[in-house]
Amino acid sequence: MPRTLAILSCLLCVFVSAPVAAKEPVFDVHVHLREGEASLREYRADVAKSDLELSGAAVMWFGGPHQALQGELDKIRAGNDSVIALAAKHPELVPVATVHPYDGQAALDELTRVARQGVKMLKIHPHTQKFDAADPRTLALVRHAGTLGLIVLMDNANILPGDSERLFNLAIQAPKTKFIFAHIGGMNFRFWNMLALARTAQDFFADNIYFDISATAVLAADSPIEPEFVWTLRNVGIGQVLLGSDYPQLGLGRAVDALERLDLTAEEKAKIRSGNARKLFGR
Numbered sequence: 249m250p251r252t253l254a255i256l257s258c259l260l261c262v263f264v265s266a267p268v269a270a271k272e273p274v275f276d277v278h279v280h281l282r283e284g285e286a287s288l289r290e291y292r293a294d295v296a297k298s299d300l301e302l303s304g305a306a307v308m309w310f311g312g313p314h315q316a317l318q319g320e321l322d323k324i325r326a327g328n329d330s331v332i333a334l335a336a337k338h339p340e341l342v343p344v345a346t347v348h349p350y351d352g353q354a355a356l357d358e359l360t361r362v363a364r365q366g367v368k369m370l371k372i373h374p375h376t377q378k379f380d381a382a383d384p385r386t387l388a389l390v391r392h393a394g395t396l397g398l399i400v401l402m403d404n405a406n407i408l409p410g411d412s413e414r415l416f417n418l419a420i421q422a423p424k425t426k427f428i429f430a431h432i433g434g435m436n437f438r439f440w441n442m443l444a445l446a447r448t449a450q451d452f453f454a455d456n457i458y459f460d461i462s463a464t465a466v467l468a469a470d471s472p473i474e475p476e477f478v479w480t481l482r483n484v485g486i487g488q489v490l491l492g493s494d495y496p497q498l499g500l501g502r503a504v505d506a507l508e509r510l511d512l513t514a515e516e517k518a519k520i521r522s523g524n525a526r527k528l529f530g531r
Contacts, residue, residue: 272518273303275525276500278401278430278462278492280311284334288341291495298501303522304531306401307331308344308371312497315376318350321358328362335366342529344369344401349379349386356392363396368529369428373403374411381414387421394425399528404429405463406436413439416457423454426528428490432459435467437480444483458528459484461520462492462503469506478511486516490525 281287288307295302309327310316316324328345335343345362347355349372359370370393374381381402390400404415412433419427433439446453461481468477481489491507493500507517525531 273301273522274491274500274504275303275522275531276305276493276495276503277428277460277490277525279305279307279495280309280497281307281331281334282309282312282314284309284330287496288334288338294495294499294501298499298504300500300504302340302500304340304342304525304529306342306344306369306525306529307334308346310346310371311373311376316346316348317377318348318379320348321351321354324348325358328358328367332362332365332367342369343367344371346371347389348372348377349383349389352385355389359389359392359396359398363398367398369399369401371401374414375403375405375407381411381418387418390418390422390425390427394422399426399428399458401428401430401460403431404433404459405431406434412436419457420453423456426456426458428458428460430460430462430492430494431464432461432480432484432489434464437464437468437477441480441483443485455485455488457484458488458490458524460490460492461507462494463498465506465510466498466502469509474510481510481512481516481520486512486519487524489520490528491520491522 279291281291309331314327316327324347331343331345335341345367347358347370349355379386393400402415404411406412415429440459443453443457447455468474491503493503504521507520
């Protein structure tokens, strides 16, 4: 008995003294910082509450009460400049610009201007900006983004009927542009399982679609639909899946907690937490 206690005591000492493994950094691809530095301070405080290490964040100035509507050229330019300046001061941030597709050549010119200043991502939102993803002006814009090397982030919460179908058709018509579809279709995520079949059609699908799972993962984790959600993530390709919070609507802590509760392997979770984003953004 004394010998057994001694062995247990030694094991306990080793366990207690062993260093705690560092948590893997998180890359958040969906962050709204509507008030610049003030919003960034609040975001960092929110991240710190969850004891997370942030490796990067793609940040945008518009969303919620701050919209970028057709014809608001000066407001859009000023907003883009503000997020570019913020990212210049904080290298972990990826600046996300916006334009309105219906502003035609002015939108293309603004996209060219921000790309020259190092912007790597464009965010446009059919529902809140009041445009049709199937409009030829939208196609012209996203094709131009592709020629500039910009990734196009678009809302895909399936708020509008036919949302996912329109976005898929857009990506098919702009094969040289990389897209991130936010929220992976919301409760219509099942639609995207068809990508597993699209990949089998020769010279049809350029495999240029990525997804952020912001909000939808929070709903799916530990729910009756979780097995289908995980099945969908694997069908679209774990390498195409990115973590997003949609801050300030939802915090990064909730997004990471939801990811951890999904029935995925540790390797799959690591790719989604940061690996895929770092590869996509060249970081």
